[in-house]
């Protein structure tokens with residue numbers, strides 16, 4: 001593919017200078033912002049992530065902030081996940097749906113206070129939907145995108161690195177919980193979360209001015225841990241079944257089709273805008289669903305469009321993410337498969353750019 005021309009519409013981040021000094025080789029665009037995709041190579045980055053610790057500029061995970069007396073009410077209108085038991089200090093993975101039950105985004109919600117929330121969004125313009133809902137319902141809440149740049153620390157040595165900067169108490173943070181830690185006299189939310197299965201943290205850096213100082217401090221502190229700049233890794237996230245909004249699902253899909261039914265409490269999520277539509281589909285169950293798929297043969301090419309999936313010459317679904325896994329020595333993939341062919345062990349055929357390949361429905365993702 002040709003290069004993409006930089007311009008003001010394609011936002012750089014407050015870490016871009018550091019990312020470029022670390023030799024970023026490729027970017028994608030996410031929420032109209034730069035997101036690194038390759039440093040050494042996808043495979044070399046993958047091995048390093050699984051054995052060491054990486055620092056990821058995920059500033060493109062923009063925050064939609066809700067602030068005001070109606071913040072919690074608005075948050076519940078957006079998602080079929082029941083938020084009543086959620087406490088300050090917790091993060092929830094929340095499907096966001098429209099009035100038809102279609103997925104608009106799959107962010108992480110961060111409850112900062114009863115009247116203050118962050119929605120850490122995937123790649124879609126959620127801000128406009130949230131502002132529309134808030135204004136249309138005349139809610140007493142401010143909705144905006146604050147100057148917050150998430151920085152992820154991922155990999156088996158993430159605790160060792162983050163401890164050196166924020167102190168040993170970070171080891172006690174539980175999964176999808178956060179604590180508030182100081183850096184250069186500022187309060188930062190540090191959560192145990194991140195878009196990998198290797199463990200680690202996400203630092204929600206509030207204020208662009210302290211982004212590069214924190215970046216540099218982490219690299220200095222991690223020199224003997226072989227710390228490197230990294231980014232969400234295509235191979236590792238497919239192995240882990242981490243979905244990518246816009247790739248693996250769109251607004252045409254319900255959370256149930258995406259395998260996100262476990263994050264929905266449609267009966268008790270009173271106020272959710274898509275609730276009536278989802279009650280209907282939740283009762284009947286989806287007729288197609290996301291599956292882990294193994295593709296035969298040697299390494300597949302990159303997947304930048306849907307790859308049709310067939311059984312006995314009949315179209316039964318499609319794949320949307322695929323890569324060669326060095327650890328599992330097979331091609332790993334994420335696909336959407338019709339009910340008639342979604343059982344584990346079902347043999348399929350996938351049309352890749354370099355020809356038809358055998359494929360197999362797995363019972364679960366690899367990690």
Ligand code: THG
Pocket residue numbers: 061092093106107108120121122123150176193194195196202241242243
């Ligand atoms: N972290 C933060 N914001 C984000 C992402 C993130 N915004 C964009 C994108 N990633 C949103 N999508 C996801 C997808 C998966 C997860 C988080 C955000 C995730 N899932 C875990 C899993 O499936 O194993 C755990 C879910 C759970 O048990 O609650 O972490 O990564 N800040």
